[in-house]
Amino acid sequence: MTGNEPQGDLCIRTLAMPADTNANGDIFGGWLLSQMDLGGGVFAGKVAKSRTVTVAIEAMNFRKAVYVGDLVSVHANLVRVGRTSITVHLEAWVLRRREQQSILVTDGNFTYVSIDEQGHPQPIQRDGATIST
Ligand SMILES: CCCCCCCCCCCCCCCC(=O)SCCNC(=O)CCNC(=O)[C@H](O)C(C)(C)COP(=O)(O)OP(=O)(O)OC[C@H]1O[C@@H](n2cnc3c(N)ncnc32)[C@H](O)[C@@H]1OP(=O)(O)O
Numbered sequence: 001m002t003g004n005e006p007q008g009d010l011c012i013r014t015l016a017m018p019a020d021t022n023a024n025g026d027i028f029g030g031w032l033l034s035q036m037d038l039g040g041g042v043f044a045g046k047v048a049k050s051r052t053v054t055v056a057i058e059a060m061n062f063r064k065a066v067y068v069g070d071l072v073s074v075h076a077n078l079v080r081v082g083r084t085s086i087t088v089h090l091e092a093w094v095l096r097r098r099e100q101q102s103i104l105v106t107d108g109n110f111t112y113v114s115i116d117e118q119g120h121p122q123p124i125q126r127d128g129a130t131i132s133t
Pocket of ligand 1: 037038039040041042045046049050052053054055056081082083084085086111113115119120121
């Protein structure tokens with residue numbers, strides 16, 4: 001996936017603000033990770049049509065720094081639908097002020113589990129049919 005421009009569903013877009021910085025004055029990696037998690041959660045919730053929780057984050061890459069004023073967009077591509085879980089490849093891209101080209105800053109695979117009201121895993125339904133692997 002990681003090409004020259006963003007691909008997949010745009011699931012969140014926000015502006016990096018001074019409150020999101022680390023001790024170096026750049027954007028804190030944890031903030032970026034949380035934006036990706038939120039975006040992936042929205043995407044997984046749409047696929048599962050239920051509440052979901054994050055169970056794992058894998059293959060996370062922090063490729064470039066993010067700066068205050070960068071416009072951050074999180075894009076999602078479906079990797080796998082299991083019995084109760086959904087794995088999503090998430091990429092965060094930024095558009096910097098006075099630049100025309102988006103830059104890939106982070107990417108990783110996030111896995112979400114569809115849960116019921118009690119917080120227990122539940123099978124994912126799609127188009128009325130239970131998805132199985
Ligand atoms: C119309 C709709 C619009 C929607 C609009 C939505 C808007 C709203 C957006 C909100 C966006 C919030 C995004 C932030 C979301 C949090 O921040 S969630 C908070 C952080 N996460 C947690 O607190 C989860 C804590 N963990 C747990 O509760 C339990 O471990 C879980 C996740 C329920 C799983 O329970 P369990 O008994 O361990 O389940 P188990 O049967 O062993 O495994 C379940 C599945 O997970 C998989 N799994 C388990 N561990 C792993 C692992 N380490 N790696 C990979 N897969 C794993 C299993 O393989 C299995 O998959 P399937 O084969 O069934 O597909």
